[in-house]
Amino acid sequence: MKRPRNPRRLFCTNAVLSGMFLATRHIAHAATRTPQTGTFSHEVAVRNASIVTPMSFGAKGDGVSDDTAALNAMYAHVRGTSLRTVFLRGRTYLVKGSIYARDVTTVGEGAILTCKVDSAKASCAFEWGGSDTFVTEVVFDLSNIGKDTMQGVLNAVNDASNQRFFRNRVFSRTTEASKLQSNIFGPWFLGTGLNGLYVQDNLFEKCSYGVQINNQDGMERRVRENPLGKPSRHLHISGNSCVDASIGVNTPHIMCSNVVIEGNTIAPGSLQLDLPLNVAHVTDLVIRGNTVASNSASANGTLHVEDASGAITITGNVVTAMGANNGIQFGVDPSVSHDVRAVTRAVIANNHVQGSTTRGGNTGILLPDPGTTDTIITGNYISGFAQGINAVAESSVSGNTIIDCPTPLRLSKRSAVGQNVVK
Numbered sequence: 487m488k489r490p491r492n493p494r495r496l497f498c499t500n501a502v503l504s505g506m507f508l509a510t511r512h513i514a515h516a517a518t519r520t521p522q523t524g525t526f527s528h529e530v531a532v533r534n535a536s537i538v539t540p541m542s543f544g545a546k547g548d549g550v551s552d553d554t555a556a557l558n559a560m561y562a563h564v565r566g567t568s569l570r571t572v573f574l575r576g577r578t579y580l581v582k583g584s585i586y587a588r589d590v591t592t593v594g595e596g597a598i599l600t601c602k603v604d605s606a607k608a609s610c611a612f613e614w615g616g617s618d619t620f621v622t623e624v625v626f627d628l629s630n631i632g633k634d635t636m637q638g639v640l641n642a643v644n645d646a647s648n649q650r651f652f653r654n655r656v657f658s659r660t661t662e663a664s665k666l667q668s669n670i671f672g673p674w675f676l677g678t679g680l681n682g683l684y685v686q687d688n689l690f691e692k693c694s695y696g697v698q699i700n701n702q703d704g705m706e707r708r709v710r711e712n713p714l715g716k717p718s719r720h721l722h723i724s725g726n727s728c729v730d731a732s733i734g735v736n737t738p739h740i741m742c743s744n745v746v747i748e749g750n751t752i753a754p755g756s757l758q759l760d761l762p763l764n765v766a767h768v769t770d771l772v773i774r775g776n777t778v779a780s781n782s783a784s785a786n787g788t789l790h791v792e793d794a795s796g797a798i799t800i801t802g803n804v805v806t807a808m809g810a811n812n813g814i815q816f817g818v819d820p821s822v823s824h825d826v827r828a829v830t831r832a833v834i835a836n837n838h839v840q841g842s843t844t845r846g847g848n849t850g851i852l853l854p855d856p857g858t859t860d861t862i863i864t865g866n867y868i869s870g871f872a873q874g875i876n877a878v879a880e881s882s883v884s885g886n887t888i889i890d891c892p893t894p895l896r897l898s899k900r901s902a903v904g905q906n907v908v909k
Contacts, residue, residue: 538564538572540579547577549600554583561587574624584608588643589616594624594654605632611670615643615677620650628670628693630660638672638693644715645679652684657691661730661757671695678715678740687725694757696731697723701740717741724748730757734764742768743796747776754781754808763789769796779806787815787852794818798832806840810848813839813871817855832861841870850891853877874908877901 538560541547545556557579564572570590574597581601592614601611611628614621621639628638638656641649651673658670670693675683678701690696699721701714717740723733724746733752735745745768752762760782765771771794780788788807791800795818805813814837839850850868853861853876861881867889868874873896874888880900887907888894894908 536569538567538569539575540572540577541575545577545579547575547579549578549580549598551580552582553579554581554585557581557585558583561585561590565589570619581611584610585612587612587614587621589619590614591619592621592624594622596623596625598625598627600627600629601638602629602631603636605630605634605636607632608636610637610640610672610674612638613640613642614651615641615646615649617646618648619646620652622650622653624654626654626656626672628656628658628660628672630658630670636670637674638670640672640674640676642676644677646677647681649680649682650684650686652686652688655689655691656693656696657689658693661692661694671698673697675699676701678718680718680721682720683718684722685724685726686722688727690726690728690731692730692755692757694730694732694759695734696728696752697726697733699735699737699742701737715740717743719743721745722748723750726750728752728762730755730759732759732762732764734761735768736764736766738767738793743770745770746772746774748772748774749776751777753777753779758782760784760811761786761788761790765791765794767793769794771796771798773800773803775802777804779808780811781808783810785812785848787812789814791816792818794832800832800834801836804838804840806842807848807871808842810843811841812848812852813841813850813868815849815852815854816858816861817853818858832858834861834863834866836865837867839866839868839871843870843872847872849873849876850888851875851877853879853881855879 540553540556540560543556543560545553560572564570572590572592574594576596578598578600581599603611612626626639630636656672660670672693685697721742733747733750735742759780762780763776763778778789788811789803789805800814807813814834816834834851841848841850848871850871851863851866856879859879863875863881863883864885866886868886868891869889871891872893874891874894875883876896877898880898882902883897884904884906889909897903
């Protein structure tokens with residue numbers, strides 16, 4: 487891992503980058519004159535040091551020629567420069583191996599990376615990450631020609647700050663439609679000690695594990711006695727559209743804090759989505775304004791939160807269980823990771839929760855843990871479940887509208903109940 491770069495230099499670099507965007511017409515015109523050489527030319531690469539493109543390293547960008555070596559040569563070269571930014575010029579690049587893009591910012595300008603990767607030889611198609619780096623305006627067209635699962639877009643950097651993945655499209659052509667997951671995942675975040683991670687305004691298709699922040703090391707360890715790494719904080723997943731793709735934060739062996747999941751749309755298409763929005767082992771969490779649907783028969787919950795602590799807010803979401811599944815499922819009791827903290831306050835408010843059946847034991851809002859106390863459940867609209875609200879521990883339940891649920895309320899005797907509308 488390289489030593490962190492000078493913040494002042496990074497600030498200046500960003501200023502230069504902004505200036506270049508203001509001159510995009512001139513830059514685009516200049517790009518048409520970039521020599522398309524078959525071999526690396528150092529003179530060509532440094533002729534315009536502020537504009538680094540794959541064509542200067544021998545890439546064809548025609549979608550037919552294999553540009554894997556040229557792309558990797560470009561990223562390796564730019565890691566040794568002060569700018570640390572590449573422009574893909576909106577072209578189509580055929581990729582037959584893993585691209586190592588760490589510590590470099592990638593501006594795709596609408597570029598398409600057509601990745602046809604053998605998972606037996608490469609664990610991912612595109613690896614990026616590092617402090618103050620971002621990936622934007624890239625289409626990742628992913629095909630796995632091997633038989634193993636693999637990450638499509640991987641970030642495995644530890645102790646990085648201000649990483650951004652925004653305005654990209656990631657879709658998989660290799661899926662297992664009859665199973666609960668595709669065999670291409672991504673983007674997948676494995677790093678610990680993160681501070682400021684933003685995944686915003688992307689489109690994810692047919693990669694059932696769409697966005698995953700996932701840190702695990704076995705199931706028997708106690709995080710506070712032997713953590714996997716440093717805690718991560720300020721994680722933002724917002725404005726993404728997910729078709730046959732889920733969003734998950736699952737970090738049982740580090741603590742994640744200040745997590746915001748907001749304004750995302752998650753919908754099943756041809757694949758089965760069991761846990762389309764799944765969050766576990768976090769403290770201080772906001773899940774707000776998402777539209778989430780599941781289509782699998784399950785008892786896991788369409789919007790599922792467990793081992794959560796601190797201030798928890800779940801509000802303004804539209805949750806639809808198209809199969810026999812629970813709507814919102816929230817709990818704080820520790821599982822095998824034993825990493826939970828005491829809850830300060832949890833609020834589940836103003837959500838629209840729709841079920842598809844009144845048979846079985848499916849519940850609109852379920853709090854299954856005796857430790858889930860001091861929870862406010864208010865202003866929710868719940869329809870089409872066997873049970874409307876089921877809270878094992880004492881809660882404050884008021885102002886909810888519950889329709890077409892044979893058992894509207896199933897609550898602890900110590901719960902405060904009032905002014906719910908039941909039809």
